[in-house]
Amino acid sequence: MSTQTAVPAIENTGTTEEYHDRPVPLRARLGFKEPALVWSGFGIAYICAVIGGLIQQGLGTTNAILAILLGNFILFLYSAAIGYANGKWGLNFPLTVKAVFGRKGAVVPIIIMAVLVTGWYAFQAWLTADILRVAFGLEGAVLVGVMAAIIAVIFGLPVIFGIKSMATLMKLALPGMLIFAAYYLFTKILPAGGAMFAKSGDGKLAFMAGVGMAWSTFVVSGTMTGDIVRYTKTGKQAVWVTAVAFLFSNAPFMILGALISAAIPDPTVQYFFDQKTVAVLLPLLVLAVLSNWSTCDACLYNATMGYTNSIKGLNWRNAAIVGTVIGVVAAGTGLIGNIVSWLILLGLIVPPIGGAIIADYYVVRGDKEGFSRERDIDFNWAAIIAVVLGIIVGWWVNKAYPTFLFGAAGIATSFVVYVLLAKASPAALGAGVSARASGAEAEPT
Secondary structure, eight states, X not given: XXXXXXXXXXXXXXXXXXXXXXXXXXXXXXXXXXXXXXXXXXXXXXXXXXXXXXXXXXXXXXHHHHHHHHHHHHHHHHHHHHHHHHHHHTOOHXXXXXXXXXXXXXXXXXXXXXXXXXXXXXXXXXXXXXXXXXXXXXXXXXXXXXXXXXXXXXXXXXXXXXXXXXXXXXXXXXXXXXXXXXXXXXXIIHHHGGGGGGOBOOSOSOHHHHHHHHHHTTHHHHHTTHHHHXXXXXXXXXXXXXXXXXXXXXXXXXXXHHHHHHHXXXXXXXXXXXXXXXXXXXXXXXXXXXXXXXHHHHHHHHHHHHHHHHSTTOOHHHHHHHHHHHHHHHHHHTTTOOHHHHHHHHHHHHHHHHHHHHHIIIIXXXXXXXXXXXXXXXXXXXHHHHHHHHHHHHHHHHHHOXXXXXXXXXXXXXXXXXXXXXXXXXHHHTOOOOSSBOOOXXXXX
């Protein structure tokens, strides 16, 4: 077996080789380090600290920390269940969806997820522009929109060159955010002392709503984790990469945001920028921009993977341009500036898709055969029906029981319905798996 550990840089077509339309062969797997670096740079995102601060303002410090930990633990379990299969067989998210939903049945879920994650890319660009507005006291929605559009173009450039270029950016972003964390730790959090933990919230947020905010932050990319963890050599490595992403990167940074919110005199000050001196403000701005850039890239990478697998004839570079254009429009118009509504939408639509993937791999296929065989049909109606019902149940639970984690209801509904339909009538509903090999290589046993 080959010991090659680098992805070939160039295809014959002159575009970056990202294995967007086929499983990553074992010879091209990168192992643990680079996927973990990309996911960590993605998870240690400035927006996570901001959301952590919002949770603290609603729940109080102690309850906010508990909500963040619980939300990220649920997110880890959910994403690791999907990521294990991706890492073992080298499948990205679109290929996984095709394996589950069928060749044509996969198109809609892939495009929906690609558009949603493009929305996150656009939000990060808009957020960067809004941070600059707050920091420098700028006025005018038009100015913010123009800045956001320009930033979206600049932020999208590394994705054209693939995961290795992104990993280089992460190497800058990660130390930057550690410096950011150290600054607030020593200048705000430690001086505030234990009094921070006595602070209560404004009562406008239920505990499970806080859990939902924490989990929804990365539920899209957690579902699409195969786009990154497919480069691991084994399923277990993929699980550890997922742990790095959520338990050791996202959760601590969210908690940092909650502690900053509790420590600063006015927790409602936007983006924690209560500094008055330019010598302090400018470095913090640079660090925030680096973080948003790395998160933008990871979102656009996910989106590009989706576009290349759902729009016929679209290569990687052109797909990245398509995603950038959509993101520029969304960022420039401020279309998704309401973060809470955005998180609720994600929590409704995305989890049922993940529930069907988990049910298909572990129950219908089984880990031993996994994605080694093709589902040689156009539509797996069992999976499609399960997802639709999961979204409906999640919406109903959110309306009837707003304090419940409605995303969990969507996953459970999709999982159970799919298993029941697939077992009851696999041939008629398209849930059966053919004997034909898929070409995916599993880790050596």
